[in-house]
Amino acid sequence: xxxxxxxxxKQYVEVDDADIDLxxxxxxxxxxxxxxxxxxxxxxxxxxxxxxRGLLRFSINVDGDERTFVFRxxxxxxxxxxxxxxxxxxxxxxxxxEESELYSITYEKLQLLYKKMKNGERFGRLLVEETFIGAxxxxxxxxxxxxxxxxxxLLDQNKDFIQxxxxxxxxxxxxxxxxxxxxxxxxxxxxx
Amino acid sequence: xxxxxxxxxKQYVEVDDADIDLxxxxxxxxxxxxxxxxxxxxxxxxxxxxxxRGLLRFSINVDGDERTFVFRxxxxxxxxxxxxxxxxxxxxxxxxxEESELYSITYEKLQLLYKKMKNGERFGRLLVEETFIGAxxxxxxxxxxxxxxxxxxLLDQNKDFIQxxxxxxxxxxxxxxxxxxxxxxxxxxxxx
Numbered sequence: 001x002x003x004x005x006x007x008x009x010k011q012y013v014e015v016d017d018a019d020i021d022l023x024x025x026x027x028x029x030x031x032x033x034x035x036x037x038x039x040x041x042x043x044x045x046x047x048x049x050x051x052x053r054g055l056l057r058f059s060i061n062v063d064g065d066e067r068t069f070v071f072r073x074x075x076x077x078x079x080x081x082x083x084x085x086x087x088x089x090x091x092x093x094x095x096x097x098e099e100s101e102l103y104s105i106t107y108e109k110l111q112l113l114y115k116k117m118k119n120g121e122r123f124g125r126l127l128v129e130e131t132f133i134g135a136x137x138x139x140x141x142x143x144x145x146x147x148x149x150x151x152x153x154l155l156d157q158n159k160d161f162i163q164x165x166x167x168x169x170x171x172x173x174x175x176x177x178x179x180x181x182x183x184x185x186x187x188x189x190x191x192x
Numbered sequence: 193x194x195x196x197x198x199x200x201x202k203q204y205v206e207v208d209d210a211d212i213d214l215x216x217x218x219x220x221x222x223x224x225x226x227x228x229x230x231x232x233x234x235x236x237x238x239x240x241x242x243x244x245r246g247l248l249r250f251s252i253n254v255d256g257d258e259r260t261f262v263f264r265x266x267x268x269x270x271x272x273x274x275x276x277x278x279x280x281x282x283x284x285x286x287x288x289x290e291e292s293e294l295y296s297i298t299y300e301k302l303q304l305l306y307k308k309m310k311n312g313e314r315f316g317r318l319l320v321e322e323t324f325i326g327a328x329x330x331x332x333x334x335x336x337x338x339x340x341x342x343x344x345x346l347l348d349q350n351k352d353f354i355q356x357x358x359x360x361x362x363x364x365x366x367x368x369x370x371x372x373x374x375x376x377x378x379x380x381x382x383x384x
Contacts, residue, residue: 082328085321091332114317121313125306128320129277132327136274139331140283 002027005050005103008075012126013119026113027103032096039094045083047104051076054100055164058092059172068172070138071097073161081131097165147174148184194219197242197295200267204318205311218305219295224288231286237275239296243268246292247356250284251364260364262330263289265353273323289357339366340376 002024009015009023027050032038039045041061051074058070069092072078083090084107105113114120141150151174155162162170171181194216201207201215219242224230231237233253243266250262261284264270275282276299297305306312333342343366347354354362363373 081321082325085325114314119313121311121317122306125313125317125320128317128324129273132320132324133274133277135324136327 002052002103004052004075008050008077009123013117013123016118019117019119022113022116026109027105030102030104032100032102034096034098034100036096037093038096038100038102039080039090039092041091041093042089044087045080045090046087046107048077048079048084048107048110049094050103051078052101052103054102055097055161056094056100057097057165057169058094060092066172067175068169069142071158071161071165071169071173073158073164077127077131081128081135097169142175147176147180148187150174151181151184152188194244194295196244196267200242200269201315205309205315208310211309211311214305214308218301219297222294222296224292224294226288226290226292228288229285230288230292230294231272231282231284233283233285234281236279237272237282238279238299240269240271240276240299240302241286242295243270244293244295246294247289247353248286248292249289249357249361249365250286252284258364259367260361261334263350263353263357263361263365265350265356269319269323273320273327289361334367339368339372340379342366343373343376344380 005027006015006020006023015023029052030038030049032054038049038056039047041059051072053074055074056072056078057068058072059066059068061067078094080090080092080094082088087107110124114124117123141153145153151170154170154173167181168178171178174181174184176184194212197219198207198212198215207215221244222230222241224246230241230248231239233251243264245266247266248264248270249260250264251258251260253259270286272282272284272286274280279299302316306316309315333345337345343362346362346365359373360370363370366373366376368376
């Protein structure tokens with residue numbers, strides 16, 4: 001059941017049979033219909049999730065205006081790391097775009113995984129390093145690049161699932177109106 | 193010599209005698225006069241530093257305008273983690289405010305430390321987690337809080353060394369002109 005999860009953990013560290021038993025014991029399968037809240041802005045995030053199937057988006061509610069700022073697809077680990085580590089209310093929501101199957105591990109069990117898995121601490125370090133790089137890239141891109149450039153990057157980096165994301169979420173991600181996204185797409189496809 | 197460094201590492205993990213030998217072997221002492229570049233924007237950051245004495249600032253050059261955005265004092269580990277991990281050119285400079293004494297470890301030796309120190313991987317995880325939280329807090333604060341609030345927070349969180357930072361660096365950190373900082377200070381001291 002957790003084969004996909006285990007194969008992903010193996011991309012970070014070596015995993016033996018005892019580790020696999022531990023992973024099976026500590027992770028719990030969760031299923032969500034489409035457009036369903038996994039984590040609600042304002043609540044403390046107490047889990048790390050692995051997406052075994054489906055598609056999620058992260059969004060922030062700014063004065064009633066809901067802005068999507070990250071997409072995560074199957075094969076990704078995801079969480080609000082900041083809220084998870086500090087036990088403070090999350091500044092964002094995590095919402096399914098499609099029906100999704102996730103494997104979740106609570107903060108407490110994650111500490112157990114780090115401790116008991118042969119290369120648990122190393123797995124944790126590599127996971128946080130990767131999340132850190134992703135977050136920095138995202139922020140730098142958001143504040144320094146125009147929507148058109150960010151759209152091309154989004155297409156480029158997310159070939160596998162970009163066609164599964166509704167256009168209004170993509171427009172929200174770019175910080176523009178759907179009509180402006182239409183114009184950008186016309187321009188791009190005319191040039192290429 | 194590295195007593196301060198070792199006592200700081202002990203705040204993250206247990207350290208035994210073999211670990212101490214390793215730390216002494218892998219870290220190198222560096223001394224910098226005041227106003228000296230430790231890391232230059234555009235070059236790849238290949239080190240993690242521990243500040244045993246002194247004060248540093250992080251700055252970004254935006255179209256010729258140099259903006260300070262972080263201060264780090266003695267007892268802190270510091271690096272451009274993003275550049276260090278990805279081996280990409282750093283998007284910031286690290287510059288001394290005062291004469292400073294640092295202990296540096298190269299990326300390659302840091303990997304050795306993670307591997308060979310008893311709790312090396314755990315130390316690495318906790319260090320990156322802490323850096324992650326700091327970076328997120330900083331970014332959220334910068335984009336969501338007015339200069340006056342950020343100034344009060346800066347005073348509050350950096351009581352130990354705030355008086356050692358020249359006013360023009362503080363103004364730069366707040367994204368305002370030195371005259372505006374004067375007005376903010378007058379307002380604050382009048383109210384209290």
